[in-house]
Amino acid sequence: MVGNKLIMDSLGINRALSRITHEIIERNRGAQDLVLIGIRRGGVDLANHLARKIKELEGIDLAIGELDITLYRDDLSSKKEQPILRKTVIPFDVTDKKIILVDDVLYTGRTIRAALDGIMDLGRPKEIQLAVMIDRGHRELPIRPDYVGKNLPTSRNEVVKVTLDQGGENRVVIEDGA
């Protein structure tokens, strides 16, 4: 627990969620033709929060998908041990949908690249937008988010932890990885 620093508490996260929700609704002129896809595992919690907020504002229940990107990682062949696979559950056809892709932390962009390929393998969406709680910089690919909870400059040896339990205490913490 050396050097843990609280970046956002429940209140701060809630405000950021509200703002992102408004931005999504404004940009898409409502939420009628939207679906949410959360990247396992942090993105799924965030997608659920966004769905709840959108329901409060617009009265619409958005479909939520859960995407595991393991099979699309670019480092699979160099790993000593295969990462644990989790289930991808997309309970709708992605073709012609406007997808809000959701993840908790945006870092190198490699996860998002994998997620985009994963979604494209399932069909041909009309549009994909990206929502993240934290953008910590250090991009290695030309990827940018459409909706950001907080821009957070970090060094590479730090670890950003987003906790978004349904019901529990929400927070964003930086841990010193050294």
Add this chain to the structure above:
Amino acid sequence: MGLKGKDLLGIRELETDEIGLILDTAESLKEVSSRDIKKVPALRGKTVVNLFFEPSTRTRTSFELAAKRLSADLLNISVATSSVVKGETLFDTAKNLEAMMADIIVVRHSSSGAPDRLARRLKSSVINAGDGSHEHPTQALTDLYTIRERKGGLSGLIVTMVGDIAHSRVARSNIYALVKMGADVRVAGPPTMIPAGIDKLGVRVYYDLDEALSGADVVMMLRLQLERQGKALFPSIREYSRLYGLNKERLRFAKKDALVMHPGPVNRGVEITSDLADGASSVIMEQVTNGIAVRMAVIYLLSAGRA
């Protein structure tokens, strides 16, 4: 965590958490086969070789689809067209495949222990696709997966296995697997087909089928290996069928929602009646579908980079 060994040679050597990992991984991979485009890029550039010294349709094609759905390259070597007919030994054949950078070699052989001997001398991963009367681990894992998916678990279930327990590698692998996962395993068949000392593996032996079926959650029928009929294990197929064949009336002894399983190929009217094989209790075709997901899981887990 991952699998501890570089190979999958049998269920006997696996720990329960490794079996759990394979089943969980298969559960995640099953979705790929339900897509319009049934392919993920995970194993691009890996090479899988099917080296089959015994005839097989189901297992070989299942491995083939599994490898291809993970984007691995796959080649089939069947003995009739290979240099084995020129007298090349099993080891030399495999050694050459390894020199061609095969990452995984899937072996079926009539001799028990052949995959094991290969695995010890090769750097490639070896998957046992059935060796003699020893083991057929991916079939047992497929059966476990199918039961778990239908019943929600394995522990405490009564599983009755019927047929030639002595010569069946499917039975042997399933016994190891089911006992490890906490199922209550019964075996039934004529005395000539029940090996002495099988009870030491943790199963109960029955010679009366109705008794063995009583209260069963799962009935696993084994293929009667008609090619062994010359060995006089039973007087006639008709008599075998009368005593140990599964039909609707007999199945009533099992639980109402009992699953009927068969590893295939089915001898219709011998070990199981046609109406049962195609009936509502039968999960025989699900076993085939699940077999692909399970083999994908095994190939995926054994493909960790060894850089």
